[in-house]
Amino acid sequence: MRPYRNMYADSEYWSTLPPPERSRHIIRTMAQQYPGRVFAGLSAAAILSLEYPWGLHADGLIYIAAPRGRSAGTHPQLRHIVLTDTPVRTVVDRIDGGRFGTLILPDPATYDGIGDVVNTMRITTPARTLVDCGLRYPFVQTLPMFDSALRRNLATREGLLELCDGLRADCGPVMRLLRYTNPLNENGGESLCYGTIIEEGFAVPELQHVFIDPDDPRVRYRADFVWHTSDGRVIVLEYDGTRKYVDPAMTNRRDVRDVVRRERAREDALRRAKVTAIIRTDYDEVIRRTPLRRKLLTAGVPMAVADPRYERRLDMHGREW
Structure with missing residues (x-):
């Protein structure tokens, strides 16, 4: 050809x-x-x-x-x-x-x-x-x-x-x-999700926030996107790529059931760390926008256009600049 x-x-x-x-x-x-x-x-x-x-x-x-x-x-x-x-x-x-x-x-x-x-x-x-x-x-x-x-x-x-x-x-x-722009987005999919969140008018999330499991301080989990709201809620959004479940390099050659089981354990630890809502999305939902927007609204993610306090810029360390 x-x-x-x-x-x-x-x-x-x-x-x-x-x-x-x-x-x-x-x-x-x-x-x-x-x-x-x-x-x-x-x-x-x-x-x-x-x-x-x-x-x-x-x-x-x-x-x-x-x-x-x-x-x-x-x-x-x-x-x-x-x-x-x-x-x-x-x-x-x-x-x-x-x-x-x-x-x-x-x-x-x-x-x-x-x-x-x-x-x-x-x-x-x-x-x-x-x-x-x-x-x-x-x-x-x-x-x-x-x-x-x-x-x-x-x-x-x-x-x-x-x-x-x-x-x-x-x-x-x-x-x-x-x-x-924020280099804490670890890949193009997360950047695309982050940009879509901003374009849809939601508050700019904190990236790669680390949560410590209260039952075992040695166990730490990083969340892709996090919102700490003015009324004390903590909302986490996780961007899931299909590679997370099917690519041996991403799963350490564990089968899908083991990966899902570990995800459940991770969610339990996040809830113990005072996370009040955990949302999951993927590339298809981000591209279609409506499913992602519906999930964010249902979880009560604040809108930046409604509250200018959430309109902020972050540097590569997640700090305001």
Whole structure:
């Protein structure tokens, strides 16, 4: 099959690849064909392995930085992001000590002591990539990118603010992302859930709060999202991924019954720690929104729009900033 002009792949192999990896395959090949190209936006986010909903790749587009917009002869799958004085980083796929990995280098890049270089690609800096995506895609779809970039120390709030200050563009969407981004979200699913909670108007939850079992202080549990309400209630929301029950790496090869039994023991301990309500949700409910919203309302999670005291910003340690 032909995923892009002058590119071919075995159809069976291609069908096994998730959308971000398909994009990375095309970009690697294109970088060999056109070494001077600088990939930007979602394409740069894919190379950086940032977290985001795979649906952003549904249109199959590849994004490059260019000094002007798309010309008439441009391939329909190629999009230009108009940038001047583009900040660039070089990304290399390398084999070092028999292990394959990806490394971000300054530009111009030096390749001394980094192993055998397999592929070389030029992309916009992580900060510029985040800003371009933040201006192009909805809040809940871009928040996982920001959380994962800050979690991996690829960018900082200060650097992103400085970049926005130098742009002739309305960076309001990026300011909103910076207000709420929190690297304590451990994966893209939690970030998506967190962003949806905010968009639905609920109070910003505390992330990764640790509860101690009163019956055994050595036993501690971290909860994904927690609200401490003004009337003394403690509400916990747990985001469950299917991997939690079926992936051997996540279950330590225990069967589903054992995993469920441990979850019940965890809930009992949380209730002993004065948690008054425990809610569970998953990716499907978050995407559909209505089931998640109904659960939060039923549990009495406060609405930020109704009580400004709950509208707050938290740093990576869960503290207000």
